[in-house]
Amino acid sequence: MVEADLEYTAVAIGQNLVDEARVKAFDEVSVSSAPSQVPAGFTGTNKFGGANDGETYPLFDDFDDYHNFTRTDTTVHGIYTTNATVTYVTENDPEHSAGGKTAFKRLTVVVTSPFLSNSVTLSYVKPY
Amino acid sequence: MNIGIVGSFVTAGILIISLLSLRLSLYRNATQSALDLMCMMNVQAVSEIVEHDFTKIGYGASADIISAADSNQVTFLSDINDDGTVNTVTWRYNRDVPIPSTPNPNDHQLRRTVDGTVNDIQLTVTSFSLDYFTATGTVTSNPDSIRQLRVVVICQAPEAYGGRYAQSSWQKTYIPINFYIE
Numbered sequence: 410m411v412e413a414d415l416e417y418t419a420v421a422i423g424q425n426l427v428d429e430a431r432v433k434a435f436d437e438v439s440v441s442s443a444p445s446q447v448p449a450g451f452t453g454t455n456k457f458g459g460a461n462d463g464e465t466y467p468l469f470d471d472f473d474d475y476h477n478f479t480r481t482d483t484t485v486h487g488i489y490t491t492n493a494t495v496t497y498v499t500e501n502d503p504e505h506s507a508g509g510k511t512a513f514k515r516l517t518v519v520v521t522s523p524f525l526s527n528s529v530t531l532s533y534v535k536p537y
Numbered sequence: 538m539n540i541g542i543v544g545s546f547v548t549a550g551i552l553i554i555s556l557l558s559l560r561l562s563l564y565r566n567a568t569q570s571a572l573d574l575m576c577m578m579n580v581q582a583v584s585e586i587v588e589h590d591f592t593k594i595g596y597g598a599s600a601d602i603i604s605a606a607d608s609n610q611v612t613f614l615s616d617i618n619d620d621g622t623v624n625t626v627t628w629r630y631n632r633d634v635p636i637p638s639t640p641n642p643n644d645h646q647l648r649r650t651v652d653g654t655v656n657d658i659q660l661t662v663t664s665f666s667l668d669y670f671t672a673t674g675t676v677t678s679n680p681d682s683i684r685q686l687r688v689v690v691i692c693q694a695p696e697a698y699g700g701r702y703a704q705s706s707w708q709k710t711y712i713p714i715n716f717y718i719e
Contacts, residue, residue, distance in 0.1 A: 411573055414705055417581065421709035428712040467674045485689065485706045 412526065418486045419520040419529040426480065426491055426518050427533045434471040435514065435537045437462050447537060448497075448510040457495055472514050472535050489522045503534045512537040569703065572694040576705035579660040579692040584707050586649065586658065587688055590617060590626055594686075595715030597623045602716065603680040608666050611686065615715075617651060624652050630665035639695035641702055663704065664691035670710075686711045 434440040436451045444450035452461075457476035459469045469475060476495040481488060496506040498515045507513075513536050520529040595602040597616030605612040610629040617624045627650040634646040636659055643663040649656045670685040671677050687710040693702040 411577060411705075414577055414580075414707070417584070417707055418709075421707065425710045425712065428714070432712060432714060432717040484708055485691075 415486050415522060415525050418484055419489060422482050422489050422491055423518045423520045423529055423531040426493060427531055430472055430475045430516050431533060431535055435535060437471045440470050448512050451510045475516060487522060487524055489520055492519045568698055572698055572703035576692050576694055576703050580690055580705040580707045583660050583690050591711045593617055594713035603683050606669050606680050606683060611667055626651050641693055641695050643693055661692050661695050663693045684716050
């Protein structure tokens with residue numbers, strides 16, 4: 410087996426978590442209705458994470474529930490660990506965290522394996 | 538006989554045998570690497586076609602997106618060519634149809650059908666399995682409840698080397714976004 414095999418699977422696992430998160434609501438306040446104020450009405454970064462909403466995986470219902478989330482996948486190539494973080498970004502600078510709430514959230518997914526010499530990182534920006 | 542000459546012959550013999558062994562070892566490694574690479578390229582080629590189709594599951598369709606789903610076969614609706622026409626796409630791994638063009642007895646026919654047009658993927662696929670899940674990750678076989686599909690692909694080399702077939706594998710769980718668009 411060559412390392413490219415492992416990396417290919419790592420990318421697939423990372424994409425899967427991104428796919429999972431992107432179909433969720435943008436924010437807890439927009440799960441069932443529109444927020445009263447955008448972006449001021451959105452959840453603050455200190456309240457990111459499913460635990461803050463009383464939700465556990467796989468029952469997350471909004472995008473930032475995946476903040477500080479870790480998942481382990483067992484594959485034909487061994488065990489992969491996926492760590493996710495969510496932050497607010499701006500439309501003009503999606504690479505860096507915004508100072509406050511915006512209408513854009515970036516999910517960063519890092520996939521590691523004991524058999525991979527380098528981790529695989531993917532990012533996805535979800536607009537409101 | 539001069540002991541020095543005998544010693545030279547022995548030394549030269551050992552050196553020649555060592556060089557031949559090294560050359561044989563390099564040849565074996567090169568052959569094994571070539572077969573590994575071939576398997577990996579086959580897996581990647583299959584995965585690219587799967588990616589093309591599975592991410593578009595349900596595109597343009599309004600209901601009954603998946604009509605058949607088991608571990609060997611999935612049939613779904615999708616405007617697969619983005620031409621405004623919803624197609625019926627079937628992926629089927631025929632475990633009872635071996636590929637006659639290779640000596641590997643483990644590879645079988647992987648068939649992609651779009652509106653009755655058959656396309657056989659002859660890439661030494663020795664395993665193509667599908668599993669289905671609900672939105673929360675529970676295993677399901679009910680086509681109406683499927684929101685995620687996991688595909689596992691294994692390709693082996695067409696010929697054995699050193700008594701074994703080189704192989705490469707890949708798996709991915711798809712969450713087609715069209716399931717979530719109302």
